Amino acid sequence: MFSYFLRRVILMLPVAFGVSVICFLLVQIAPGDPLTAIMPVDATADEQAAMRAIYGLDKPLPVQYAIWIGNLAQGDMGKSIATGRPVAGEVFGAVQNSLLLAASAAVIAFPIGIFLGFLAGYFRDTLLDRAVTAISIAGVSVPNYWLGIVLVIIFSVNLGWLPSMGAGPGGSQDWSWDWLHIRHLVLPAVTLAVVPIGIVARTVRALAGDLLTQDFVLALYAKGMSRGDVLRHVARNAAATALSVMGLQLGYLLGGSILIETVFNWPGSGFLLSNAIFQRDLPLLQGTILVLALFFVGMNLIVDVAQAAIDPRIKRS
Amino acid sequence: MAAVDTDILEEPVTESGKGYWSGVGARLMRDPVTLICMAVILLLILSAIFAPYLGLADPYKGSMIARLKPIGTPGHILGTDEQGRDMLVRLIYGGRLTLFIGLTPVVLAFFIGGTLGIVAGYAGGWVNTVIMRTVDVFFAFPSVLLAIAISGALGAGIVNSLVSLTIVFIPPITRVSEAVTSGVRALDYIDAARASGANALTVIRVHVIGNVLSPIFVYATSLTSVCMILAAGLSFLGIGVRPPEPEWGLMLNTLRSAIYVNPWLSALPGMMIFVTSLCLNLLSDGVRSAMNVRD
Numbered sequence: 001m002f003s004y005f006l007r008r009v010i011l012m013l014p015v016a017f018g019v020s021v022i023c024f025l026l027v028q029i030a031p032g033d034p035l036t037a038i039m040p041v042d043a044t045a046d047e048q049a050a051m052r053a054i055y056g057l058d059k060p061l062p063v064q065y066a067i068w069i070g071n072l073a074q075g076d077m078g079k080s081i082a083t084g085r086p087v088a089g090e091v092f093g094a095v096q097n098s099l100l101l102a103a104s105a106a107v108i109a110f111p112i113g114i115f116l117g118f119l120a121g122y123f124r125d126t127l128l129d130r131a132v133t134a135i136s137i138a139g140v141s142v143p144n145y146w147l148g149i150v151l152v153i154i155f156s157v158n159l160g161w162l163p164s165m166g167a168g169p170g171g172s173q174d175w176s177w178d179w180l181h182i183r184h185l186v187l188p189a190v191t192l193a194v195v196p197i198g199i200v201a202r203t204v205r206a207l208a209g210d211l212l213t214q215d216f217v218l219a220l221y222a223k224g225m226s227r228g229d230v231l232r233h234v235a236r237n238a239a240a241t242a243l244s245v246m247g248l249q250l251g252y253l254l255g256g257s258i259l260i261e262t263v264f265n266w267p268g269s270g271f272l273l274s275n276a277i278f279q280r281d282l283p284l285l286q287g288t289i290l291v292l293a294l295f296f297v298g299m300n301l302i303v304d305v306a307q308a309a310i311d312p313r314i315k316r317s
Numbered sequence: 318m319a320a321v322d323t324d325i326l327e328e329p330v331t332e333s334g335k336g337y338w339s340g341v342g343a344r345l346m347r348d349p350v351t352l353i354c355m356a357v358i359l360l361l362i363l364s365a366i367f368a369p370y371l372g373l374a375d376p377y378k379g380s381m382i383a384r385l386k387p388i389g390t391p392g393h394i395l396g397t398d399e400q401g402r403d404m405l406v407r408l409i410y411g412g413r414l415t416l417f418i419g420l421t422p423v424v425l426a427f428f429i430g431g432t433l434g435i436v437a438g439y440a441g442g443w444v445n446t447v448i449m450r451t452v453d454v455f456f457a458f459p460s461v462l463l464a465i466a467i468s469g470a471l472g473a474g475i476v477n478s479l480v481s482l483t484i485v486f487i488p489p490i491t492r493v494s495e496a497v498t499s500g501v502r503a504l505d506y507i508d509a510a511r512a513s514g515a516n517a518l519t520v521i522r523v524h525v526i527g528n529v530l531s532p533i534f535v536y537a538t539s540l541t542s543v544c545m546i547l548a549a550g551l552s553f554l555g556i557g558v559r560p561p562e563p564e565w566g567l568m569l570n571t572l573r574s575a576i577y578v579n580p581w582l583s584a585l586p587g588m589m590i591f592v593t594s595l596c597l598n599l600l601s602d603g604v605r606s607a608m609n610v611r612d
Binding site: 014015016018019021022023026027029030031137138140141142143145146147149150152153157158251252254255256258259262263273274276277278282285289292293296297300 | 450451453454455457458459461462465466467469470471472542546549550553554555556569573576577580581583584586587588590591594595597598599602
């Protein structure tokens with residue numbers, strides 16, 4: 001098991017390297033000189049050159065990359081141009097809020113998705129199956145930022161049950177587990193859960209449908225095993241694939257919450273990202289994307305290893 | 318007796334002539350859901366193309382006194398937006414940019430990713446390693462994040478949206494086309510063709526493309542709905558189409574401020590995105606099963 005883990009980590013390293021290169025290049029493809037945001041308009045050519053030297057912008061790209069990655073290794077992601085605060089602190093604060101949102105959405109989505117998918121797979125080609133299939137197609141087709149607005153119209157504007165903005169009363173930034181804060185979480189988490197419900201339901205339906213028609217199921221029934229025990233065998237066989245889909249979905253939830261966070265003014269990484277974009281705060285943009293992407297890479301690693309732990313067949317292939 | 322014999326003789330001839338595609342067409346004709354979706358998409362595309370010739374009002378001309386009229390107002394069937402512009406007209410015109418930016422990246426990615434994948438799958442070796450390891454890196458980004466990252470860095474604009482979405486969809490198409498191509502590459506008839514002295518380009522053109530194109534195509538169609546949602550999402554965030562252009566995502570964004578004044582009106586542009594993406598998904602599913610492509 002440990003050697004498998006090690007192999008996955010080694011395979012992950014070039015990907016992580018590539019991710020850092022892409023994040024580094026993001027700033028390079030941005031139009032305009034990164035200095036224009038901080039230099040006064042009437043700066044002379046000498047002053048600009050001096051500033052360029054201070055920021056290391058006069059060095060060739062590979063050297064700039066090496067300096068950037070060196071600082072990164074020490075936890076220094078540069079300073080935000082807009083606020084002057086270190087990027088690392090801003091990003092980690094925001095990512096915590098995004099994780100809270102993504103995890104809540106996952107807690108809603110995965111059980112519902114598994115339940116619906118299993119029902120559809122078990123009662124294949126019945127009305128129930130068709131209903132679940134329709135739900136999952138609608139789930140993956142809905143633009144969730146629009147769904148968020150519709151939920152706000154229903155539950156905030158018309159019914160007045162739930163708040164539509166922020167993560168706490170009065171735009172409070174500090175999360176705590178009381179109803180005053182949790183009620184702010186409900187609408188964004190439900191909105192975010194809809195797409196993974198569709199995807200998980202679709203996956204589990206296909207898995208359950210395939211497994212239930214296999215010979216070993218018939219054999220288990222034939223030797224007199226009860227329905228519940230047979231289903232346990234089926235679940236064990238489906239677990240590895242279902243788990244990998246859900247793990248990836250959790251990663252997508254974190255990256256995909258950007259639009260939802262904008263709709264609900266949720267103070268997470270997406271909110272930070274859209275601020276960074278509109279203030280042309282490139283270090284902040286770069287840092288946020290790097291952290292989210294590396295989180296996604298780490299998630300993939302966890303999924304791979306967990307999958308192998310559940311299903312020994314994967315390790316051998 | 319003779320008639321029966323000629324029937325038997327003629328049957329395979331007509332089958333081999335256009336067997337596969339007429340089978341696909343016949344299966345599509347028996348699938349009402351797919352046909353309806355096809356009709357809806359076709360209607361949207363046609364109304365987008367011919368919007369200027371439909372005798373509609375000016376989609377850019379607003380009216381200060383006719384702002385945020387509710388759905389059902391005489392003269393404005395679907396009401397007016399926050400600047401008093403007719404919603405129906407803007408929704409019809411909005412289809413132009415939304416569909417264009419939503420569908421073009423998949424088409425471009427189909428050609429670029431398809432080519433990359435076929436080259437990687439056929440060549441193998443270090444060419445394969447270079448292409449596929451690069452693709453792996455892009456898979457480390459959730460698609461929404463990658464689209465927003467590139468668009469955010471490049472700035473708003475139609476061309477920038479097209480570029481960022483094309484980059485987002487090249488890796489998945491490359492991966493699929495590499496997988497099917499290396500599957501075909503391993504078959505005996507490719508070895509036979511190579512042994513007969515055909516060069517790589519000829520083998521790809523004559524023996525590979527025909528066998529890999531439909532799975533790649535079907536996969537690409539399954540991406541159109543996500544691409545539409547992402548394209549409108551970029552405009553919704555303000556890093557896609559710039560105002561005052563009519564575009565569904567952008568309209569959804571600007572109407573958000575009207576959510577307490579005229580809530581359902583502000584949900585209309587999103588409804589259009591939803592209906593289009595639903596139809597694209599159902600259409601892609603229908604085409605997939607009609608073409609018998611398994612995933």
